Amino acid sequence: MTELDANLIHVIDDDDAFRRSLVFLLESVGWQVVPHRSAEDFLQACPNQPPDLGCIVLDIRMPTMSGLELQQRLRGEGWTAAIVFITGHGDVELAVQAMKRGASDFLEKPFKDQALIDAVATAVRRASKDRADSARREQALARLARLSPREREVASRIARGLPNKQVARELDISEKTVHIHRQHVMEKTEVGSAAELAHLMLQADPRALD
Amino acid sequence: MRLKRIVPTPLRSACLLAALLILPAGLFAVVRQPLHIGVLAYLGEEVAEVEWAPMAKRLAIALPSHSVELVLLDHEGMRKRATEGRLDFIITNPGHYVELEAELGASRILTLDSDGGGNPAHAIGSAVITRTGRDDLTRLEDLRGRRVAVVSKEAFGGYQVVWREWQALGLAPDSALLELREVGFPMDRVFQAVRDGEVDAGIVRSCLLESRPELDGVFKVVGARPQEGYPCEVSTRLYPDWPIATLRHTPPALARQVAIALLALPAGENEPTWAVPADYQSVHELFRELQIGPYAYLRAPTLMALAERYWPVLAAMLTLLVGWVLYTVRVEHLIHIRTSALRDALAERDAIQERMRKDQEQADHLARLSVLGELSGTLAHELNQPLATIGNYAQSLVRRADAGRLTEAATREAAGEIAGQAERAAAILGRIRAFAKKRIGQREVREVAALVSEAIDLFRGMLAQAPEVELQDRLPPGRTIEVDGLQIQQVLLNLLKNGYDACRELPETRRKLIVMLEPYPAGIRIAVRDHGPGLAPAIRERLFEPFLTTKPDGLGLGLSICQTIAEAHGGRLSGEAASDGPGMIFTLVIPDHD
Numbered sequence: 001m002t003e004l005d006a007n008l009i010h011v012i013d014d015d016d017a018f019r020r021s022l023v024f025l026l027e028s029v030g031w032q033v034v035p036h037r038s039a040e041d042f043l044q045a046c047p048n049q050p051p052d053l054g055c056i057v058l059d060i061r062m063p064t065m066s067g068l069e070l071q072q073r074l075r076g077e078g079w080t081a082a083i084v085f086i087t088g089h090g091d092v093e094l095a096v097q098a099m100k101r102g103a104s105d106f107l108e109k110p111f112k113d114q115a116l117i118d119a120v121a122t123a124v125r126r127a128s129k130d131r132a133d134s135a136r137r138e139q140a141l142a143r144l145a146r147l148s149p150r151e152r153e154v155a156s157r158i159a160r161g162l163p164n165k166q167v168a169r170e171l172d173i174s175e176k177t178v179h180i181h182r183q184h185v186m187e188k189t190e191v192g193s194a195a196e197l198a199h200l201m202l203q204a205d206p207r208a209l210d
Numbered sequence: 211m212r213l214k215r216i217v218p219t220p221l222r223s224a225c226l227l228a229a230l231l232i233l234p235a236g237l238f239a240v241v242r243q244p245l246h247i248g249v250l251a252y253l254g255e256e257v258a259e260v261e262w263a264p265m266a267k268r269l270a271i272a273l274p275s276h277s278v279e280l281v282l283l284d285h286e287g288m289r290k291r292a293t294e295g296r297l298d299f300i301i302t303n304p305g306h307y308v309e310l311e312a313e314l315g316a317s318r319i320l321t322l323d324s325d326g327g328g329n330p331a332h333a334i335g336s337a338v339i340t341r342t343g344r345d346d347l348t349r350l351e352d353l354r355g356r357r358v359a360v361v362s363k364e365a366f367g368g369y370q371v372v373w374r375e376w377q378a379l380g381l382a383p384d385s386a387l388l389e390l391r392e393v394g395f396p397m398d399r400v401f402q403a404v405r406d407g408e409v410d411a412g413i414v415r416s417c418l419l420e421s422r423p424e425l426d427g428v429f430k431v432v433g434a435r436p437q438e439g440y441p442c443e444v445s446t447r448l449y450p451d452w453p454i455a456t457l458r459h460t461p462p463a464l465a466r467q468v469a470i471a472l473l474a475l476p477a478g479e480n481e482p483t484w485a486v487p488a489d490y491q492s493v494h495e496l497f498r499e500l501q502i503g504p505y506a507y508l509r510a511p512t513l514m515a516l517a518e519r520y521w522p523v524l525a526a527m528l529t530l531l532v533g534w535v536l537y538t539v540r541v542e543h544l545i546h547i548r549t550s551a552l553r554d555a556l557a558e559r560d561a562i563q564e565r566m567r568k569d570q571e572q573a574d575h576l577a578r579l580s581v582l583g584e585l586s587g588t589l590a591h592e593l594n595q596p597l598a599t600i601g602n603y604a605q606s607l608v609r610r611a612d613a614g615r616l617t618e619a620a621t622r623e624a625a626g627e628i629a630g631q632a633e634r635a636a637a638i639l640g641r642i643r644a645f646a647k648k649r650i651g652q653r654e655v656r657e658v659a660a661l662v663s664e665a666i667d668l669f670r671g672m673l674a675q676a677p678e679v680e681l682q683d684r685l686p687p688g689r690t691i692e693v694d695g696l697q698i699q700q701v702l703l704n705l706l707k708n709g710y711d712a713c714r715e716l717p718e719t720r721r722k723l724i725v726m727l728e729p730y731p732a733g734i735r736i737a738v739r740d741h742g743p744g745l746a747p748a749i750r751e752r753l754f755e756p757f758l759t760t761k762p763d764g765l766g767l768g769l770s771i772c773q774t775i776a777e778a779h780g781g782r783l784s785g786e787a788a789s790d791g792p793g794m795i796f797t798l799v800i801p802d803h804d
Contacts, residue, residue, distance in 0.1 A: 015595050017631055021602035024624060028606040028613075088594055110598035113605035 007054025007124045010046070012036040012070070013086070014062045018109075022057060022086075022116070029117055039065035043073075051131075055082040055104065055123035057116075060094050068098055075101065080130050082123035084116070140204035146188040154181040155189070159198040160209060242277040245464070247454075248291060250302040251282040253396060258282045262301070265475070265482055272471035276464075285364070289313070292457055299468065301454045304334065305366030305503065308493045311455070312504030318453035319469040323485040328439070331488040333451035335416040335444035336371040338432040339404060347411060350433035350445060351379045356410035357389040359403040361396075367415040368397060371446045374496045375433075401425060417442035449496070450488035592638050596631035603628050653803060656695045658727055658734055659683050665702040666725060669710075677710055677721040685727045691734055692803040693779055701772040701783065705738040705796045708768065712742030712794065720792075733781065733801035741793040745785075753785050776800070 009031045013019040016037070023033045031054070036042040039062060046053070060067040071083055085106035087095045095106040104123040107115055147155055150171075157167045164182065168175040191197045201208040247266065251258035262280055270278040281297060285306055291297050292314050300307070300316060310316040321330040338358075340347045347353065350372070360369040376383055383390050391409055393399040400412035401422075411432060419429060420442045431443040440448065454472065456465045472484040497503040603624040610616040663681060670676035706723060713721045726737040745753070754773040769783070776783040781800040788795050 015599075017627060017634070018595055018599045018602070021599040021606070021627060024620075024627075025602045025606040025609075028609045028615075109594045110601045113602065113609065 006052055007031075007127065008050065008052050009033045009054050009057060009120060009124075010036060010042060011057045012039060012042050012062075012067070013057075013059040014038055015059070025113055025116065026057075026120065031120065038062060039067070039070040042070070049074075049077075049079045049081055053081050053127065055084060055120055055127055057084045057086060057120065060085050060087045060098065060106075068094060068101075071098060071101055071103065080127070080134075082127045082130075084119045084123050086111075086116075136203050140200050143189045143200060144204050147185060151181050151185050151188070154178060155185045155197060156201070156209070158182060158185065158194050159201050161194060161198075243275060245273065245276040245278050245468075246281050246291075246297045246299070247278065248281045248283050248288045248297040248300040248302075250288060250300075250306060250452075251284065252303065255282040261482075265472075268475055269468065269471055272474065273467060292316070295457075295459055297457060298460050298464065299454055299456060301452060303366050303452055304450050304490055304493045305370060305497070307453050307455055308490055308497060309503045311490075315458040316455040317457075318455040318487045318490065319465055320472055320484040320486065321453045321488040322451040323483045324451055330451045330485045331492075332437065332440065332448035334367050334371070335437070335440075335442075335446045335448045336367055336369075336413050337416050337419055337434075337443055338372055338411055338413055338445040339401070339419060339429040340411040340432055341404060341407075342427060342430045344410070344430075347432050350375055351381055352432065353411055354381055354386045355388050357391060357408070358383075358387055359391045359393050359400045359409040359412040361394060361400060361413075362392050363390070367449075368400075369413055370496065370500060370502070371449065372413050374499055375446050377499060401429070404429065416440075416444040416446075416448075419443070447492065449492050450490055453487060453490070454484065593635055596635040596638070599631045600628050600635075603631075652694050652696075653692050654695055655690050655692050658685055658689050658691050658736075661691075661693075661695055661698060662702060662725060662727060662736060665699040666706070668699065669703055669706040673710070677713065677718075677723055679706065679723045679725060682724060682726045685729060685734060689727075689729075689734065691800055693800060694775075697775045698779070698798075698800070701775050701798055702736065702738070704768045704772050705798070708796070709738055709740030709742065709794070712740050716742065730799055730801075733799060736798045736800070737795050738798075739788060739793055739795045741788075741791065744787050744792055744794055750785065750787070754783070772798075779803075 009026055011019055011022045011026070011033055012035075013022065014037060019035050019037070023035050026033045034045070036045065039058075042056075058067040058070065067083075067085055074081060074083075082104040083098075083102075085095055085098045085103050087106055087108050092108065095103075095108070098106060104126060105119040107119060144152070144155075153171060154167060157170065162170070164175050164178045168178045171178070185197065186192065189197060189200055191200055198209060247262075247269075249258055249262050259280070259282060262282075266278045266280045270276070281291065283291060285302075288297070288300060288302060288306070289310065292300060292310060300310065301322075302310070307316060307318065311318075322333075323330045324333055338350060338353070347356070353376075363369055373383055376386075381387075389409070391403065393403050393412075397414050397418060400414050403409045404412040405428060419425060419431065431445060433445040434443040435445065437444055437448055454468075456462075473486075475483065494504075498505045498508065501508040607616065607621065607624050610620060659681075666679045666681060670679065702725075706725075709723045710721070713723075720741040722741060724737075724739045726735075726739070728735045728737070754769050769785075773783045776798055779800050780803070781798065783796065783798050785794055785796040787793075
């Protein structure tokens with residue numbers, strides 16, 4: 001249940017009874033739920049994206065700041081949070097708009113309990129993966145940052161699988177120097193092979209070897 | 211040569227003088243009658259004077275009772291004077307003579323015998339000349355497409371004689387020649403034009419070339435033909451020499467006297483001598499062939515001749531006519547197009563306005579009518595909230611119970627919420643019923659048929675592909691009822707829409723709806739019948755329950771509200787399967803209002 005513990009579900013809906021029912025339902029399957037009466041309340045509670053944010057369940061229509069507006073604002077501030085929208089009758093167009101802007105899912109009221117639970121689970125998984133990817137990228141970048149500019153040139157060629165001889169020719173240095181650089185690269189980035197190095201570079205930047 | 215002849219010599223003058231002097235003195239006492247001889251001065255009066263004065267003098271001697279006067283004239287002048295009776299004789303060229311013969315009754319008495327002993331009947335012809343060395347021009351027909359100079363187109367020996375030859379060869383000068391240039395008298399200008407290369411050839415009278423030794427070798431005669439006994443090269447047939455002729459009023463005795471006198475004139479060298487009148491038939495033939503002079507009438511009136519003569523004008527007129535016709539047709543066409551475009555545009559505008567008006571009317575009507583319309587949007591949203599909430603709690607309870615984690619507190623919380631939301635939903639429905647009921651009471655007397663027709667029109671207007679709706683009216687004409695018209699139409703719209711929805715997937719023949727109006731004890735009956743698949747008995751029993759629906763997007767409130775309306779009117783609404791074939795019949799009974 002680490003997934004459930006590490007990921008808080010924030011529910012934002014202006015209808016008190018319905019919001020309570022959402023909390024009741026999500027808690028039934030073990031999620032930790034934080035209810036908010038409005039988008040403004042949510043922003044006050046979470047000025048920055050909380051590290052334990054699993055996903056946001058968001059009513060699309062609310063009196064002051066609408067769900068769409070909140071989505072827009074969070075995106076603008078660089079939040080990566082997954083959002084599951086809940087729409088009332090006839091709000092499908094709005095929902096489509098929300099999906100185009102990167103919403104994880106949308107549900108039309110009334111919905112089956114399983115639909116909401118699945119949508120939240122998917123969103124949370126996506127958020128976890130994003131978080132993990134992001135952490136890995138940070139780590140990889142940190143390891144690669146230890147290299148000197150020359151070592152970085154050598155590293156990218158090694159990662160592409162070029163033999164020392166060719167690296168030497170391309171950089172106009174002796175093969176022996178390449179050999180020394182290579183050893184430094186491996187030590188600094190803590191990798192044991194050219195393949196591992198390539199993997200690391202791709203983690204840092206998926207287009208590193210294009 | 212005439213020019214040679216007319217040169218007076220001192221000797222001749224002396225003789226004449228002597229002749230005059232020896233006349234008997236007594237004769238001079240007689241009053242002489244004037245005798246006017248008109249002479250064609252085709253080379254100018256001076257030349258003519260020189261040429262003819264000697265003859266006149268000798269004639270005067272021969273005719274002591276007359277005073278002879280030469281009148282030197284051009285063609286027109288001679289014609290005019292002769293017409294006025296102011297000439298007794300005329301001396302002119304054969305062509306002109308023949309013309310006047312026809313016009314004024316001129317009658318030749320003698321023909322000039324230029325060569326004194328030659329053949330006066332074959333004295334005049336024409337020579338077509340070109341520069342020596344023009345080997346491409348040897349025959350008269352070689353002049354086709356060339357430039358030719360003449361003194362005048364009216365000239366007999368200077369043009370018309372050659373014209374006849376060309377015509378005989380099938381060459382029409384007006385069209386076949388590149389140019390027929392009139393250079394005017396004297397004829398020397400023709401030589402000049404040919405020599406200067408302005409033209410390819412020229413036409414001069416026969417023997418004129420031979421009389422000019424200085425031109426020897428410069429020119430040659432085109433199409434020269436041998437003429438026995440003729441001293442010059444000639445390109446044409448020969449015609450008689452000039453005649454002297456009387457006119458109608460000339461006394462025959464005088465004519466005889468003059469003829470005798472002239473014949474008696476001594477034939478001296480270079481003197482004009484006269485011979486018996488020649489046959490001028492050949493001149494007639496020429497004119498007839500060319501259809502000129504006295505034979506111009508031959509040319510006049512045939513349509514073909516006119517067309518040939520005036521073809522450029524005709525062509526121009528025809529072109530103008532065709533152009534005008536085309537223009538007119540085009541303008542008509544454009545007018546037609548523009549008119550119809552305009553008409554279409556106007557019709558379209560009218561149609562749009564009409565549609566807008568209808569749409570507006572319909573919108574107004576529906577706005578007033580549509581209980582459901584007013585409800586559906588907000589109602590659906592409002593009902594959604596309690597329904598979704600109830601669903602969530604109920605499902606959560608099941609889920610927790612399944613997981614064995616259902617606590618009493620949770621059950622109590624959920625049940626309380628569910629009850630609360632049920633009340634919330636009931637309150638919403640209560641508002642609807644109250645709303646529907648509130649609308650009743652605005653009763654008005656309406657003609658049933660009109661009320662129903664209006665509802666049918668409204669229904670058809672709402673749909674893009676409206677089905678056929680047949681109205682079977684079995685009510686007495688003009689049957690009225692006192693109802694809230696809008697409400698009753700609302701019910702009818704609902705029933706029609708249900709019927710339409712039931713048959714939407716069916717072939718067109720089964721989509722027809724029938725509305726029947728029938729009398730009912732103390733009221734009327736309106737039935738709406740469709741030919742759809744009908745409803746299952748289980749559904750049929752619960753037709754008017756709220757939220758019961760067979761439509762994917764239906765709310766299940768339509769018939770419920772309709773029934774409320776019917777009841778508010780003291781009537782009822784019922785539905786049953788049709789006895790004759792598939793489909794449902796919904797019947798609205800409305801009693802007369804007290």
